[in-house]
Amino acid sequence: MSLDPVLVMKGQDPMPNTCPPASNGDSKASWEDSKEIHENTGATKKPKSTNLYTCDVEVDMKCHFMKGPVRRARKVEGGIFFPKPENAVTIAVSSRVLFRTEKEQIVFEQQGIEEYLRYQVEHENEPFAPGPAFPFVKALETVNTRLRELYPESEELFDIVLVTYNHAHVGVRLINTINYHNLFIERFCMTGGTSPIGYLKAWHTNLYLSADTEKVQEALAEGIAAATMFMSDKQIEVSETQLRVAFDGDAVLFSDESERIFKAHGLDKFFEHERENENTLLDHGPLKSFLELLGKLQKKFYAKGHRLDCPIRTYLVTARSAASSGIRALKTLRAWGLETDEALFLAGAPKGPMLEKIRPHIYFDDQMFHVEGAAEMGAIAAHVPYGIAQKYPHKKSTNTSK
Amino acid sequence: MEDNKNCTGPLMIALQYNDLFDLLSISTSTNTDALPKGRAFTFIKAVQTVNERLVDQNKTESLLFEVILIAKECSEEIKMKIVESVKHYGLEIGKFYFCKKEELINTLQSNKVKLFISTDRDDVCKALHTGIPAALLYDQADHHVLNQLKVILSGEVIGFSEDSLDSLSDFGFSETQIETFKAAKICMKEFAVLIGQMRRRFGHENSPLCTCVLTTWGSRNICATAIKTLREWGLDVDEVYCLAGAPCSPILAVVKPHILWDSGLHNMTDSSAPC
Numbered sequence: 001m002s003l004d005p006v007l008v009m010k011g012q013d014p015m016p017n018t019c020p021p022a023s024n025g026d027s028k029a030s031w032e033d034s035k036e037i038h039e040n041t042g043a044t045k046k047p048k049s050t051n052l053y054t055c056d057v058e059v060d061m062k063c064h065f066m067k068g069p070v071r072r073a074r075k076v077e078g079g080i081f082f083p084k085p086e087n088a089v090t091i092a093v094s095s096r097v098l099f100r101t102e103k104e105q106i107v108f109e110q111q112g113i114e115e116y117l118r119y120q121v122e123h124e125n126e127p128f129a130p131g132p133a134f135p136f137v138k139a140l141e142t143v144n145t146r147l148r149e150l151y152p153e154s155e156e157l158f159d160i161v162l163v164t165y166n167h168a169h170v171g172v173r174l175i176n177t178i179n180y181h182n183l184f185i186e187r188f189c190m191t192g193g194t195s196p197i198g199y200l201k202a203w204h205t206n207l208y209l210s211a212d213t214e215k216v217q218e219a220l221a222e223g224i225a226a227a228t229m230f231m232s233d234k235q236i237e238v239s240e241t242q243l244r245v246a247f248d249g250d251a252v253l254f255s256d257e258s259e260r261i262f263k264a265h266g267l268d269k270f271f272e273h274e275r276e277n278e279n280t281l282l283d284h285g286p287l288k289s290f291l292e293l294l295g296k297l298q299k300k301f302y303a304k305g306h307r308l309d310c311p312i313r314t315y316l317v318t319a320r321s322a323a324s325s326g327i328r329a330l331k332t333l334r335a336w337g338l339e340t341d342e343a344l345f346l347a348g349a350p351k352g353p354m355l356e357k358i359r360p361h362i363y364f365d366d367q368m369f370h371v372e373g374a375a376e377m378g379a380i381a382a383h384v385p386y387g388i389a390q391k392y393p394h395k396k397s398t399n400t401s402k
Numbered sequence: 403m404e405d406n407k408n409c410t411g412p413l414m415i416a417l418q419y420n421d422l423f424d425l426l427s428i429s430t431s432t433n434t435d436a437l438p439k440g441r442a443f444t445f446i447k448a449v450q451t452v453n454e455r456l457v458d459q460n461k462t463e464s465l466l467f468e469v470i471l472i473a474k475e476c477s478e479e480i481k482m483k484i485v486e487s488v489k490h491y492g493l494e495i496g497k498f499y500f501c502k503k504e505e506l507i508n509t510l511q512s513n514k515v516k517l518f519i520s521t522d523r524d525d526v527c528k529a530l531h532t533g534i535p536a537a538l539l540y541d542q543a544d545h546h547v548l549n550q551l552k553v554i555l556s557g558e559v560i561g562f563s564e565d566s567l568d569s570l571s572d573f574g575f576s577e578t579q580i581e582t583f584k585a586a587k588i589c590m591k592e593f594a595v596l597i598g599q600m601r602r603r604f605g606h607e608n609s610p611l612c613t614c615v616l617t618t619w620g621s622r623n624i625c626a627t628a629i630k631t632l633r634e635w636g637l638d639v640d641e642v643y644c645l646a647g648a649p650c651s652p653i654l655a656v657v658k659p660h661i662l663w664d665s666g667l668h669n670m671t672d673s674s675a676p677c
């Protein structure tokens with residue numbers, strides 16, 4: 001991600017960028033019902049209009065629309081624009097984590113693709129319900145709003161791209177759903193069955209969230225931070241004003257080298273190893289770069305005097321213990337020039353209750369055991385299928401005081 | 403899928419020989435029997451695969467691709483070389499037209515060409531302005547043949563309604579660009595209908611023909627309108643890409659289309675890719 005201020009109107013832009021217009025009036029008739037529902041929940045709504053070029057777009061709290069659906073390269077006066085992927089923090093999400101699509105999945109698995117597509121088209125005007133990544137995406141938009149207020153011409157924003165190997169038949173339903181939930185997603189790739197991994201690179205993806213572990217592993221192998229998300233029945237409320245991201249330490253921010261020692265030789269060896277290597281930096285893990293990007297955005301807020309009410313907050317939630325093995329983790333972070341706002345050393349205690357207190361929009365952990373534990377408490381957790389823990393999953397009976 | 407009554411096949415595609423063969427590397431080519439393969443080579447092969455599959459399914463299929471090759475201003479020697487090379491590579495070329503530069507448009511019109519493809523953007527524009535459906539031949543970087551013909555249609559051209567078109571000038575597009583856009587809008591429908599019929603001969607999986615919608619600067623709603631409009635015209639697209647201003651070369655490099663109908667509304671800096 002480039003930190004240089006973007007030159008406005010460089011004159012070399014290959015194409016005009018656009019401002020999303022008010023919702024295309026095409027879908028007006030079929031949305032009357034959902035429009036009503038939406039209004040009752042009190043959310044501000046873009047007015048539906050049959051004229052694409054309406055200028056009377058209601059200014060909603062979060063954004064300002066420039067007149068018309070097309071805007072010139074990066075001229076921002078009162079407008080929203082979509083940043084160049086390499087300059088923004090690009091988050092690619094799949095349709096199955098952004099929305100709840102369990103029913104449709106079942107149709108696909110039990111009745112095959114033709115029936116699945118027919119079903120989707122039939123239910124085209126029924127929006128999907130929010131999925132596990134939804135609160136996270138909403139929080140990203142909140143941060144973007146604040147960033148735009150402070151740095152109206154900067155491209156250092158979150159850019160959300162929907163990358164799914166869903167078929168274009170589902171496209172209309174997905175777009176209808178995005179409209180329904182008032183999300184700021186204008187970029188998507190529906191690859192109709194081919195692997196989305198190639199597209200991740202084309203979009204300069206910084207984080208990929210999907211429901212498919214295999215795809216996530218492929219992304220990790222390509223050096224892209226990625227995690228699998230699952231829908232849980234219980235969902236605790238999360239903040240609407242502050243993005244909270246929590247990370248496990250080993251095999252997430254750091255490499256799994258210490259994890260390997262623990263798995264192979266047990267706890268004592270682990271302690272010994274950590275003590276001996278206290279001043280050796282740990283190697284980096286798959287999510288380190290994402291923490292780094294969050295840190296850069298945080299500094300932009302601090303620079304404008306918003307340290308105390310920064311809309312991004314990061315947490316380290318590790319089974320390491322503060323008195324011993326945790327020191328190496330902290331030293332490593334410091335050497336990397338990174339920090340988390342809070343560091344929680346659990347010394348092996350279960351993570352669930354702590355996560356319930358933090359209420360992160362997303363918590364990254366390499367062990368399914370912890371992800372499931374978090375889900376039981378209603379916290380939103382994402383599994384990073386990286387490192388030794390995938391081969392030797394955690395056994396519940398073991399005392400894992402690290 | 404018995405819509406033979408709708409079919410007005412064959413689907414005639416015209417291309418120029420300098421796209422089919424790489425004239426620039428003739429001097430360095432070791433093969434003296436035939437002209438070196440050019441950018442349209444993988445396209446022709448993919449078209450032939452589609453035809454083979456169509457005939458497999460229905461021996462009396464009339465909605466097949468037919469390719470005509472146009473060569474402007476050629477010497478007799480080159481004319482011979484062209485015909486020989488086509489034979490050499492086993493390419494199914496329906497007709498050859500050797501003509502003068504000015505005769506290109508007439509040739510296309512008199513043959514009721516359903517699609518003219520070229521790597522030359524100016525040729526494409528000129529053709530569109532005279533009502534001939536024309537699209538860009540995307541330069542496939544490698545010559546490894548995909549077993550699928552990929553066609554991209556512009557989400558903006560289909561998604562923008564007629565009445566909205568005139569306001570495009572408010573946003574800095576030139577008159578010529580807007581005229582090209584309008585021309586493309588008229589031409590694209592017929593082609594989309596035919597491709598839709600062809601596409602329906604195959605199922606969702608393992609199809610030799612793949613259709614996509616690409617929206618480069620329009621909003622998601624333009625994209626949704628494009629998908630729905632195409633559906634009305636009988637074409638269910640397979641893939642959808644909405645870029646909202648992101649540079650399209652990286653995405654196209656992954657999609658690897660053969661035919662690219664774009665909206666024509668942008669400043670082209672890179673001549674090998676439209677965006």
